[in-house]
Amino acid sequence: MGDFHHNEQDLETYRSRILLAGVLVLLLFCLLLARFIYLQVLQHEYYTTRAESNRISLVPIVPNRGNIVDRNGVVLARNYSAFTLEITPSKTLGLEATIDSLAEIIEIQAKDRRRFKRLLEESKNFESIPIRTRLTDEEVARFAANRYRFPGVEVKARLFRQYPEGPLAAHAIGYISRINSKDVEWIEAEGHSANYKGTEHIGKIGLEQHYEFELHGRTGYEQVEVDAGGRAVRVLAHTPPTPGNDLHLTLDARLQKVAEEAFGGRRGSLVALDPANGAVLALVSSPSFDPNLFVDGIRFDDWDELNNNPDKPMLNRAIYSAYPPGSTFKPLMALGALTQGKRTPNQAMADPGYFNFGNHRFMDDKVGGHGMVDLHKSIVVSCNTYYYQLANDMGIDNIARFMGDLGLGSRTGIDIPGEATGVLPSPEWKQRRFKKREQQKWYAGETISVGIGQGYNAYTTLQMAHSLANVLNYGSVFRPHLVNTIRDPSTGEVRQVEPQPIRQIPLKREHVDLIKRAMAGVNKEGTGARAFAGAAYESGGKTGTAQVFSLKGQKYVAGQVKERLRDHSWFVAFAPVEQPKIVVAVMVENGGFGAQSAAPIARQVFDYYLLGKLPGGPAPEVEAPEDGPETQEDGNGQD
Numbered sequence: 001m002g003d004f005h006h007n008e009q010d011l012e013t014y015r016s017r018i019l020l021a022g023v024l025v026l027l028l029f030c031l032l033l034a035r036f037i038y039l040q041v042l043q044h045e046y047y048t049t050r051a052e053s054n055r056i057s058l059v060p061i062v063p064n065r066g067n068i069v070d071r072n073g074v075v076l077a078r079n080y081s082a083f084t085l086e087i088t089p090s091k092t093l094g095l096e097a098t099i100d101s102l103a104e105i106i107e108i109q110a111k112d113r114r115r116f117k118r119l120l121e122e123s124k125n126f127e128s129i130p131i132r133t134r135l136t137d138e139e140v141a142r143f144a145a146n147r148y149r150f151p152g153v154e155v156k157a158r159l160f161r162q163y164p165e166g167p168l169a170a171h172a173i174g175y176i177s178r179i180n181s182k183d184v185e186w187i188e189a190e191g192h193s194a195n196y197k198g199t200e201h202i203g204k205i206g207l208e209q210h211y212e213f214e215l216h217g218r219t220g221y222e223q224v225e226v227d228a229g230g231r232a233v234r235v236l237a238h239t240p241p242t243p244g245n246d247l248h249l250t251l252d253a254r255l256q257k258v259a260e261e262a263f264g265g266r267r268g269s270l271v272a273l274d275p276a277n278g279a280v281l282a283l284v285s286s287p288s289f290d291p292n293l294f295v296d297g298i299r300f301d302d303w304d305e306l307n308n309n310p311d312k313p314m315l316n317r318a319i320y321s322a323y324p325p326g327s328t329f330k331p332l333m334a335l336g337a338l339t340q341g342k343r344t345p346n347q348a349m350a351d352p353g354y355f356n357f358g359n360h361r362f363m364d365d366k367v368g369g370h371g372m373v374d375l376h377k378s379i380v381v382s383c384n385t386y387y388y389q390l391a392n393d394m395g396i397d398n399i400a401r402f403m404g405d406l407g408l409g410s411r412t413g414i415d416i417p418g419e420a421t422g423v424l425p426s427p428e429w430k431q432r433r434f435k436k437r438e439q440q441k442w443y444a445g446e447t448i449s450v451g452i453g454q455g456y457n458a459y460t461t462l463q464m465a466h467s468l469a470n471v472l473n474y475g476s477v478f479r480p481h482l483v484n485t486i487r488d489p490s491t492g493e494v495r496q497v498e499p500q501p502i503r504q505i506p507l508k509r510e511h512v513d514l515i516k517r518a519m520a521g522v523n524k525e526g527t528g529a530r531a532f533a534g535a536a537y538e539s540g541g542k543t544g545t546a547q548v549f550s551l552k553g554q555k556y557v558a559g560q561v562k563e564r565l566r567d568h569s570w571f572v573a574f575a576p577v578e579q580p581k582i583v584v585a586v587m588v589e590n591g592g593f594g595a596q597s598a599a600p601i602a603r604q605v606f607d608y609y610l611l612g613k614l615p616g617g618p619a620p621e622v623e624a625p626e627d628g629p630e631t632q633e634d635g636n637g638q639d
Contacts, residue, residue: 062199063219065217068207068215070249070253071249076173079161081158082157083135084156085102085106091151092152092153099116105142133158133296143155163292167289169288171205171318172280174210176204176294183202196219207483217245220239242490247486248484252609260288262615265287269284270461270584271283271461272605274582275583316416319414319416319460319461320419322422324546325464327544328571329457330453331515343390348372351370365382366383382543396450397426399450400425408422410422412462415483424459465583468583481497519573523541532603535606537575541574542573542594543595545570564590567592567593569592573586575606595622600621
């Protein structure tokens with residue numbers, strides 16, 4: 001009886017457990033059913049979209065970058081095809097082992113591995129990533145013979161940027177290099193992130209940077225179906241990329257070469273403009289550099305050599321470096337005096353060889369002076385005393401206002417980045433420039449130095465060429481520009497960069513013509529006569545010699561001064577005189593007197609541009625004038 005009762009209890013317990021288990025199973029089934037309904041019914045569209053996106057990936061196709069050619073069709077930047085060894089990580093049997101095996105038949109350096117690792121982190125598993133670029137024919141053949149050993153590895157043809165003329169016009173053209181974090185921020189800020197998917201390079205300086213979004217083109221895409229392992233199965237759709245636009249420049253490559261070779265390795269810069277429309281014919285910064293070094297990542301040794309070179313080849317001296325203009329400032333001062341009614345053409349003064357102001361004596365370049373000097377003669381013989389007196393009569397405010405109108409002390413707006421503003425001195429500028437109150441005061445004696453292009457004056461070579469072009473245009477101001485037309489290679493459409501005057505300076509034609517005749521006299525009988533002797537055309541010019549440091553009353557003797565402390569050599573010029581086709585500004589760092597180094601360079605440029613005459617080598621220096629530098633206001637002593 002007891003056993004029966006015990007069995008009855010066990011059976012009841014068993015039934016309870018079965019019932020509980022059944023309830024739990026039913027509950028779990030209901031939960032699964034609810035989850036199934038949620039996923040399959042309520043969230044059907046969401047997960048279908050996600051599944052489709054996992055199945056289909058967009059692979060970007062980088063567009064061909066636009067070409068850059070000069071005004072005559074000479075190619076300055078282009079693309080070329082080369083073989084690249086690429087790895088698709090998802091298709092390899094072992095990534096590191098594959099790379100090690102590849103290195104046995106094709107040279108793979110440490111830098112190649114580092115670049116591959118960085119690109120791998122940024123790429124998807126099914127994308128092919130280059131491990132070596134620009135394979136030689138021999139390397140391609142060696143890999144082809146061993147292709148069967150390397151699943152997931154193949155040789156592809158890719159486009160690379162090339163600068164066929166090497167260092168020629170490198171500061172104007174610029175270069176491309178790999179995109180960095182700052183470039184990414186810039187691209188995002190400009191709203192172009194989507195168009196740079198898959199792009200590895202971007203313009204860094206010059207036209208390559210300024211016209212980046214014109215040159216880049218529009219990225220294409222392939223819709224690729226991938227399996228669960230991330231391997232590409234097939235291409236579902238293909239949207240071809242749109243190539244970038246081509247830039248056709250105002251620059252003349254042959255003239256550029258003549259100008260660069262004329263420097264003969266000397267430090268300096270040159271800007272040649274068409275005064276009729278602001279077109280840049282040549283833009284030289286010497287020494288230059290080879291932009292091809294940067295295309296695939298510059299080597300450390302090459303960068304170290306460029307970065308630590310005391311001549312600073314990466315510095316764009318033409319648009320960034322500002323120097324005292326010396327006596328090239330005088331024609332602008334003379335025009336300002338005529339415009340503001342401070343001088344008349346026939347008004348003359350006696351030059352004793354110095355100008356006394358307070359207890360300071362400002363010396364002329366010629367001992368004993370130039371006798372009676374009018375405005376025309378003051379430019380031809382570069383008379384300092386005339387401009388000491390003129391600066392005092394005009395006053396710093398009038399000087400600054402007129403020079404600012406001509407474009408000095410402000411950016412010209414040229415279509416390459418990195419342009420400096422220069423320094424147009426004035427009492428307001430000095431207050432902004434200095435913090436201490438005693439340094440902010442403008443002294444009347446400072447105006448005297450400004451009048452001959454010294455003192456705080458500092459302008460770029462581009463600004464000096466631009467200001468002279470504005471004068472020759474009788475006050476019509478054009479923006480200097482390097483690009484003439486932009487061509488769409490897909491449609492053939494050509495957009496003209498219209499040369500429109502951006503403002504008008506109120507100059508009188510008779511005043512400008514007087515300045516032109518005086519500058520023509522400089523090259524006939526004045527300080528530029530030796531450099532332009534025998535020229536088959538009539539030109540106008542003005543030499544300038546700019547101090548690098550104060551002589552403190554000592555006589556300047558170039559041979560006794562360290563090379564980098566010697567005077568800078570300036571020359572601004574135009575030709576032909578009646579209807580100028582070209583205006584140049586030349587600056588040779590530490591080149592001595594303006595007529596000595598800079599003027600012969602301008603002569604070679606004019607000879608080629610106007611006559612087609614090719615020089616036989618660098619521009620030779622001419623013999624320095626006996627009277628000494630033009631703008632050493634304390635060069636012959638002071639009282």
